[in-house]
Amino acid sequence: xxxxxxxxxxxxxxxxxxxxxVLDIGALTQRSLYAExxxxxxxxxxxxxxxxxxxxxxxxxxxxxxxxxxLNNGQVxxxxxxxxxxxxxxxxxxxxxxxxxxxxxxxLPVSLLxxxxxxxxxxxxxxxxxxxLTVSSGNVIRAFGNAEQKARFLQPMLEGRFLGTMCxxxxxxxxxxxxxxxxxxxxxDGSYRLKGNKMWISAGDHEISxxxxxxxxxxxxGAPAGVKGISLFIxxxxxxxxxxxxxxxxxxxxxxLNHKMGYRGAVNSLLSFGESDDCxxxxxxxxxxxxxxxxxxxxxxxxxxxxxxxxxxxxGYMHSLEYAKQRVQGRLPDNKDPxxxxxxxxxxxxxRRMLLVQKCYVEGALALGLYAAHLVDEERSAPDAAIRDxxxxxxxxxxxxxxxxxxxxxxxxxxxxxxxxxxYGYTRDFPVEQxxxxxxxxxxxxxxxxxxxxxxxxxxxxxxxxxxxxxxADRIGQDIRKATAPALAEFATQLRVDLDxxxxxxxxxxxxxxxxQMGRYLANASSxxxxxxxxxxxxxxxxxxxxxxxxxxxxxxxxxxxxxQGKLAACxxxxxxxMKRLDHWLPIVAAQDATxxxxxxxxL
Ligand SMILES: Cc1cc2nc3c(=O)[nH]c(=O)nc-3n(C[C@H](O)[C@H](O)[C@H](O)COP(=O)(O)OP(=O)(O)OC[C@H]3O[C@@H](n4cnc5c(N)ncnc54)[C@H](O)[C@@H]3O)c2cc1C
Numbered sequence: 001x002x003x004x005x006x007x008x009x010x011x012x013x014x015x016x017x018x019x020x021x022v023l024d025i026g027a028l029t030q031r032s033l034y035a036e037x038x039x040x041x042x043x044x045x046x047x048x049x050x051x052x053x054x055x056x057x058x059x060x061x062x063x064x065x066x067x068x069x070x071l072n073n074g075q076v077x078x079x080x081x082x083x084x085x086x087x088x089x090x091x092x093x094x095x096x097x098x099x100x101x102x103x104x105x106x107x108l109p110v111s112l113l114x115x116x117x118x119x120x121x122x123x124x125x126x127x128x129x130x131x132x133l134t135v136s137s138g139n140v141i142r143a144f145g146n147a148e149q150k151a152r153f154l155q156p157m158l159e160g161r162f163l164g165t166m167c168x169x170x171x172x173x174x175x176x177x178x179x180x181x182x183x184x185x186x187x188x189d190g191s192y193r194l195k196g197n198k199m200w201i202s203a204g205d206h207e208i209s210x211x212x213x214x215x216x217x218x219x220x221x222g223a224p225a226g227v228k229g230i231s232l233f234i235x236x237x238x239x240x241x242x243x244x245x246x247x248x249x250x251x252x253x254x255x256x257l258n259h260k261m262g263y264r265g266a267v268n269s270l271l272s273f274g275e276s277d278d279c280x281x282x283x284x285x286x287x288x289x290x291x292x293x294x295x296x297x298x299x300x301x302x303x304x305x306x307x308x309x310x311x312x313x314x315x316g317y318m319h320s321l322e323y324a325k326q327r328v329q330g331r332l333p334d335n336k337d338p339x340x341x342x343x344x345x346x347x348x349x350x351x352r353r354m355l356l357v358q359k360c361y362v363e364g365a366l367a368l369g370l371y372a373a374h375l376v377d378e379e380r381s382a383p384d385a386a387i388r389d390x391x392x393x394x395x396x397x398x399x400x401x402x403x404x405x406x407x408x409x410x411x412x413x414x415x416x417x418x419x420x421x422x423x424y425g426y427t428r429d430f431p432v433e434q435x436x437x438x439x440x441x442x443x444x445x446x447x448x449x450x451x452x453x454x455x456x457x458x459x460x461x462x463x464x465x466x467x468x469x470x471x472x473a474d475r476i477g478q479d480i481r482k483a484t485a486p487a488l489a490e491f492a493t494q495l496r497v498d499l500d501x502x503x504x505x506x507x508x509x510x511x512x513x514x515x516x517q518m519g520r521y522l523a524n525a526s527s528x529x530x531x532x533x534x535x536x537x538x539x540x541x542x543x544x545x546x547x548x549x550x551x552x553x554x555x556x557x558x559x560x561x562x563x564x565q566g567k568l569a570a571c572x573x574x575x576x577x578x579m580k581r582l583d584h585w586l587p588i589v590a591a592q593d594a595t596x597x598x599x600x601x602x603x604l
Contacts, residue, residue, distance in 0.1 A: 004062050005431040007322055009122035009315035012050060013563055014363060015115050018370045021547040025374065028109050033381040036101075042112050048092050049116035056081070056088040058123035064265030065126075065434050069206070071257050076205045076267055083208040085127050089120065090160030095131060099158055103142070110300070110380075114307055114373040118366070121304075122311035125438050126265020130163055130203050132308075136301045137164030137215045141234070144285040144293045152240045153213045162246075163209040167198040167216040167235075167271065168294065174200070175451050177291065178226045182218035182273060184233060184281060194218055194235060194281040195274035197255070200445075204269030205237070205254040211246040212237040216273065216281065217290050224288065232290030233281035235273060251279040262437030299395055300376060302403040302446055307369040309442035310362055313410025316417030316435040317358040323430075324351050324420050345420070354420050358413040359566070360541070360574045365406035367540040372402045390471055397460050397468035398536065400452035405533035407442035407449060414439050453525035456532065461506060462513060473503055476539045483542055487549055487568070491542050491575050495535075498582055502535050505590045512592060523597050524588050531585040538579055545571040 019025045019042070026039045060081035070077045089095060098113055099105025121128045138157040141149055156162040173179040182196025196218060198204075205212065214235040223229030238246035251274055258268040273279045285293055324346040331340055332347060345351045375398075378391035414436035418425035425432045443449045461469045476499055483492035513521045548567035551557050557564050 004059055005319065006054075006058070008318050009053075009058065010050075010119055010311060011314075011318070012046065013560070014366065015046065015118065017547065017563070017567075018367055018544075019111060019115055021551065022367065022543055023111060023370060023374045025109060025111050025377070028111075028377055028381065031381040031383065033107065034109055034377075036106075037108065042109075045097070045108060045112060045116050046119075049094070049119040052088050052092055053119035053123035056085040057120050057127050060085070060127075061124040061265070062431065062434065064124065065262070065438075068259065068264035069257060069267040071254060074254070075207060076254060076257070076269070078206050078208060078267065082127055082130070082206075082265070085124070086130050086160065086163070086208060089131055095134065095160040096158040098135060098139075099142070103154070103158055105158065109374075110376040111370055111373040114303060115370060117304065118307050118311050118369075121308045122315045124265060125308055125312055126263050128308065129263075129266040130206075130208070132301075132304055133166055133203050134160075134162075134164040136297055136304075137166055137213060139300070140215055140232070140293055140297050141213075141284065143296060144232075144289075145234070149234060149282060149284065152244065153234055153236065156211065156244070157213060161209060162211040162213050162236075163203060163206075165201055165203050165212060165214045166294070167201050167204075167214050169200045170197060171199045171270070175448060177217065177230065180217055180219065180230065182216065184218040184220045184231060184283075186220065192218075192220070192233060192281040192283060193274060193277065194233060194279040195277065196272075198271045198273065200258065201269050201271050202266050204267060204271050206267050210238075211240065214252065214271070215284070215294075217294070218281070220283075220287050227291050229288055230290040231287045232284045232293050234284060235279065235281045239280060251276050261440060262434065263441045298446075299372075299399050302399050303369055303372045303376070305442060305446045306365065306372070306402040306404075306406045309406040309410045309439055310365040310369055312435045312439040312442075313358065313362040313365065313406070313413035316414045316432050317355070317362045319430070319432055319435075320358065320417035320420035320425075321346075321355055323424075324355060327421075351420060354416040356570060356573045357577075358416050359570045360578060361406075361409040361413040363544070363567075363570060364537040364540050364574065365410055367544055368398075368402060368537060369406065371540065371543075372398055393464070393468050394471050394475065396463070397472050400447075400456040400460060400529060401533045401536050403446060404443070404449040404452040404529060405537060407439070408530075408533075409537075411436070411439045411443065449529075450526065453529040454522055457525040457528045458513070458518070458522055462510060466510070469503075469506065472536075473499060476535075479539060479542055479546070483546055485546075485549055485553065488542070488545055491538075491545055491571060494575050494579065495538055495542055498535060498538065498579060501582065501586060502531060505586055508590060509592055519597060520592060520594055523594055524592065527585045528589045531582055531589060534578060534581055534585075538574060541571040541574045 028034045029037050063079055067079055096105040097108045100107050134157050138154050141154045157164055170180050184192040184194050186192055216233045216235045217230050219229050220231050236250055239248045239250050241247045253272045253275055255270045255272045325344055327345050328342040329345050330342055375391045375395040379388050382388045417432040421430055424430055480492045480496050544567050548564040552564050
């Protein structure tokens with residue numbers, strides 16, 4: 001078996017730079033919601049995450065790929081290290097770190113926690129899914145469940161005794177959840193009987209916790225058709241008695257495991273509910289509001305997916321960077337002496353290009369993920385109601401980009417990491433191929449990137465009469481106006497031009513979003529999302545360049561000099577090379593090009 005990679009998978013310096021220099025999350029401690037904390041606590045949280053990620057998650061990343069979960073006699077077997085990792089995560093307080101003190105939590109800022117989670121994701125993405133689903137599904141129960149449900153299910157989830165899942169997809173209904181078939185029948189005691197199948201369920205069954213709490217979308221008999229008739233239920237693997245202990249086995253069974261290209265550390269299952277007509281379920285909130293409840297939590301979940309994609313890209317970047325410093329091969333073009341020793345490949349222009357592209361993508365995506373998480377903090381804690389509303393609107397606007405851009409471009413970074421290692425990168429002796437395979441999922445789950453594009457172009461840029469788009473443009477404009485230093489002028493000037501070009505094109509096409517013409521309007525949604533994605537990442541790079549320049553200008557960069565210069569160099573590369581892609585996307589979007597629609601399915 002290939003040995004485990006013990007190298008760094010995420011730069012702590014970059015995380016700190018984003019949190020403290022770019023976002024200034026220290027200022028959050030002035031808000032009443034976070035007043036219990038100080039910057040020292042924030043640092044300690046990151047130290048703990050970094051340390052446990054290295055000691056308990058990274059140590060079996062390769063093993064979890066090779067020894068993927070197995071279904072034996074109805075039981076799912078996972079490597080023992082998985083249970084130990086989740087236990088270490090819980091013992092360090094991370095399972096409840098987001099929760100309010102009345103639930104036994106620490107109410108840590110979302111931006112800090114997403115940064116902390118990033119260390120676990122970079123170390124072992126498959127193992128991270130177990131706590132991610134538990135925290136997300138627990139948040140749904142906290143927001144919409146009743147007191148009994150919170151006591152019976154949420155509390156043990158916060159203690160890490162019960163783990164959660166999200167059961168939305170069915171074999172015939174993935175992107176189109178309106179077509180789910182799982183049925184719920186009311187019972188005299190107020191509970192429901194569930195019957196149906198759920199496909200692709202991550203962490204759907206295992207033996208690493210006392211119980212599993214499934215959040216399941218289903219239709220109550222007689223419910224209206226479509227998404228307005230979907231309700232949300234809690235379905236425990238074991239029924240929980242009044243004493244809070246798991247008791248009788250509920251009628252939910254794992255019918256099979258999906259054997260995946262990557263992400264193999266995460267069990268993925270086909271679940272059957274009510275095979276023996278005895279599956280007990282508890283309705284969350286009101287009937288027919290299930291999708292609304294799930295989507296309230298989606299913005300945060302999609303930040304995690306975006307950051308997960310970023311972390312796989314980041315880990316590949318770090319690995320290929322180290323490799324490029326060690327591996328010697330060839331001589332520089334201007335050296336004609338065949339007896340001269342070969343040089344480390346980082347000396348070659350093309351290898352440095354591949355590293356710089358990766359750096360632009362992964363560090364740009366990290367900045368975006370943490371910016372989005374900070375918007376959640378603003379939404380929850382800003383003293384001014386107008387700022388809270390704006391943060392919420394901006395987050396909604398950005399969410400499709402936060403999910404899709406990192407999954408597209410950090411996968412591209414993974415491709416380049418393999419390329420930097422040459423033939424070695426294509427073998428299983430190095431982790432870069434696993435990062436690539438693992439990252440391929442992120443374009444698919446939590447809403448495929450195609451669906452994100454339709455959401456962005458069809459809904460987000462038009463919502464509230466364009467208020468979200470206007471707010472985004474205003475926030476970018478504010479930063480452009482602040483970037484007054486001559487060293488930043490190149491970026492600020494170009495971003496202004498590109499922002500205006502994108503806005504003008506959007507204004508030209510938006511009127512075409514009319515009933516009967518939506519197919520044409522959405523035909524190039526993916527190009528439009530790409531265009532906005534690059535624009536937003538260029539904005540993130542300007543913000544990073546401003547923070548780097550501020551420290552360099554103050555003359556006290558010290559040991560951080562190279563890191564800060566690296567930020568300016570990557571920003572320059574993004575503007576000079578990557579932003580040229582707008583010249584490709586803009587005309588396609590502006591023309592509302594209909595080539596794809598005019599191509600008859602029979603011709604394909
Ligand atoms: C490893 C893994 C883990 C997962 N974990 C979970 C989980 O824990 N819980 C859960 O509920 N689900 C989970 N999923 C399911 C995931 O969310 C779905 O796979 C995803 O939503 C896509 O659904 P589908 O696979 O049925 O593809 P389809 O919906 O059939 O889509 C196929 C293709 O058609 C495109 N398409 C579909 N509809 C449209 C449209 N209207 N317009 C344009 N294009 C369209 C899609 O973009 C896609 O490219 C997981 C999936 C995987 C692979």
